[in-house]
Amino acid sequence: MPVGSQPLGRRERNKQQKLDRITAAASELFAEYGVEEVTTQQIADKADIGAGTLFLYAKTKGELLLLVQNAHYAEALERGRADAEAIPDALDAVMAIVRPIVECNRVQVDNGRTYLREMVFGDPTEPHHSAALSIVAQTEEAIAAVLGREELAGARDAATTARIVSAIMFVSMAASVNAVLGTEAIVQDIRTQISLLMPR
Amino acid sequence: MPVGSQPLGRRERNKQQKLDRITAAASELFAEYGVEEVTTQQIADKADIGAGTLFLYAKTKGELLLLVQNAHYAEALERGRADAEAIPDALDAVMAIVRPIVECNRVQVDNGRTYLREMVFGDPTEPHHSAALSIVAQTEEAIAAVLGREELAGARDAATTARIVSAIMFVSMAASVNAVLGTEAIVQDIRTQISLLMPR
DNA sequence: ACTCATTATTGAGCCCAGTCAGTTTAATTC
C-alpha cells in the first residue's frame, strides 16, 4: 500500500510533527519573553502535548534552548565564513567570522548568555548540546583556516590560536558585567583582544 | 558597662556568629558531598537556623558557594604571586600564578566548575560575587605585572594579555569536556595556549 | 520597668523543572 515515496510509518510522522510543534512553540515563546520567563508547562501547552512529553524530546529546558538556537548560530557561522573569504587582512577576516556570531548572540541578551552557559556547563552527551559543540568546533576551524592563510614558516599554531579566540569570545559574550553592552561594544572588545594574538 | 574592647552589641555578635556557623556548615557539607548533592535545608539544619534565615546571609545557593570558596582562591592567588617573583622566565612565572588556582579549582571538580559558573553568570551586585570578581581582577593584575617585567618598548598590552590568560583559564577549567581531566592535564592545556601569547 | 519602633528570624507554602507508573497508540504476528 505505501508507495515508495514515504517509507515513514505513522509513528515516525507523528514524532516528527510533535518535534516541529515543540520547536516552533519554544522558539516563539523564548523569543518573545526570554528563556527565564517561560515555563516548560507553557511550551507544552502551546505545542499541545503533555507536560512530561516535552522531556522525551529534550532532556532539560536548557537542551530545548540549544535545539531552538543551534540553527541560528550555524547560519551565522556560514555567513561569516563566506564574508571572511573576500577579506585579505587576517584580523579583519577573523572579525568577519566573529561578528555574525556576536550579533546572533545579542538578538536577546538573556537567551544568548543562557545558550553559552548551557554549552559550557550542560551535558555534552545530549544531542543538541553536542550539536552546539560541533558548531563551535567548526567556528574554530574556520578561524584557523583564515589564520593559516598567511601563516609563515614556523609561526604560531593556527588551531590553538583559534581556540584562544573562541575562549575570548565566550567570556566577552557571557560575562555578567558585559550584559549591558551592545553588539558593537562586544565586537570591539573582542577585536582589541584578538589583535594581540595576530602575528606582527 | 561595655569596656572599649568590643563596641559590638548583642545583635551584631549574634549575626556574626550565625554567619560563621553558616559558613562552617556549608563548607563542610559542600566539601564532603558536593554542592549539587547538598540541600539548603541541610545547611540550615547543620547551622541550626531556620530555612529562610539562610537566604538573609546569601541570596542564593550559588552565593553560598562563592562565600565558602572565595577565601581558598584568594589564598591560592597569594601563593602563586609569591612563587612567581622568584621565576625569571615570563611563561614559567605566569604558570606559577596559574597553577595554584587550578589546583584550588580541582580540589572537587563539581564545586570548582559550579564556582566558575556562578562567577560568570551570577548576579554581580551580590557581595560574595563581587568579591570573587575582585579576586579575578587581582589575578589579572598579578599576571600583567609579570608580563610587564620584560615588556619591551611598544610591545603588547600587558593588561589585555592578562585578560586573555584569564579567559583561557576559565574555559579550560569550566568546559564539560575537560571535567574528566586532572590538575596536571588542565595546567598543561593552559600552558600550551598561553605560550602562544608570549612575546617571541 | 515599660513602651514601641526597628531589625532579625522563622517555617509553611509557592513555583517549577523534571520523573514515573499507568495508559494509549502503532506495528507485527498468526
Add this chain to the structure above:
DNA sequence: GAATTAAACTGACTGGGCTCAATAATGAGT
C-alpha cells in the same frame, strides 16, 4: 481481525530553591 508486543504519551506527583506574612528579639527613649 484479534492478540501480542513495543513504543510513545500523559499528568499527578516530588524535591528543592526560594519567598513572605507573621513572630520574636533588641535596644532607645521615658
